[in-house]
Amino acid sequence: MTLSAHEFQFVSSLVRREASIVLEPGKEYLVEARLLPLARKAGLASVTEFLLRAQSPSGRSDRDMIVDALTTNETSWFRDREPFTALTDLVIPQIVKSRGAQRTMRVWSAASSSGQEPYTLAILLKENLPPGWNFEILGTDISTEMLARCERGRYSQLEVNRGLPAPLLVKHFTRVGPEWEVAAPIKKAVTFKRMNLAAPFPPMGQFDVVFCRNVLIYFDVETKRGVLKRIRNLLKPDGWLFLGAAETTMGIDDGFERVVTGRTSAYRPRTGTPAPVGAPGKG
Known part of the structure; x- marks a missing residue:
């Protein structure tokens, strides 16, 4: 699937507000890749369903997980040495x-x-x-x-x-x-x-x-x-x-x-x- 413009806007606004991280258009693939495991873990059929739940008044924990997922960076020991x-x-x-x-x-x-x-x-x-x-x-x-x-x-x-x-x-x-x-x-x-x-x-x-x-x-x-x-x-x-x-x-x-x-x-x-x-x- 491909994220809709509305879905990407919701995620980018959330991450900008909570963590000051800027997600430029073109990063939809990254958002989808990071959120798909969350949707599956929640037993939902798609990222779209997960984002709908996250936008609800009771979706605070889902929104926290989205911020976590989008602020997690790749790392290693002695990185760049x-x-x-x-x-x-x-x-x-x-x-x-x-x-x-x-x-x-x-x-x-x-x-x-x-x-x-x-x-x-x-x-x-x-x-x-x-x-x-x-x-x-x-x-x-x-x-x-x-x-x-x-x-x-x-x-x-x-x-x-x-x-x-x-x-x-x-x-x-x-x-x-x-x-x-x-x-x-x-x-x-x-x-x-x-x-x-x-x-x-x-x-x-x-x-x-x-x-x-x-x-x-x-x-x-x-x-x-x-x-x-x-x-x-x-x-x-x-x-x-x-x-x-x-x-x-x-x-x-x-x-x-x-x-x-x-x-x-x-x-x-x-x-x-x-x-x-x-x-x-x-x-």
Whole structure:
């Protein structure tokens, strides 16, 4: 089937209102593919029937599921790899040098999806911080279904095969039947909370590093500007922001400077201490 213009308008308006995500015309195939499993799970014959139910006064839970389905992003372990290399080769050594008195590092994974990114970050900090250091990882997402998966911390063999090196799998996971569960020391270091990036942020404290990757591409410019400003307010003056490869602060938030490191880029508050290596761009 093909979604009608009215059906697509209902879904795009709902997702825009609830999550500030822009679904342009031409994405009907994506909407249908994401909603068909929901219709089948509900025992309905079609997406059309499911959307009719979602539009009724009693369809709140269906509308929540639609938002969940349309805000769930593809993810993997060490996705794109280069930002994680920059974290271990540049960022962690610099923070260790400047935070010697506190010996604590706080990192925010701002779109944790099914948990691979925040757990990747926790593994890297466990492997690379000196003895005696503590670290905290906050993972947030708008999808309650994804957050439940994150907290469970279990992954299929197919999922761990997507980017997770075998030595780290054996060291930081436990086999539970056909699945792999994140080991307790890693799981304990990560906290998950529901959060809509497009809305005002709750009190969160400051962070040394923020990973907000492959999220801004779904927002319009004004929403991006608001998200970046709020993130900048939570970054320590010498903190680091990592965005997706197709994302940038340039032309959106002049409060950041761009730092090229290896084959990737990071962003720092302009009031922060200049990076000792890398080539600063014109933020």
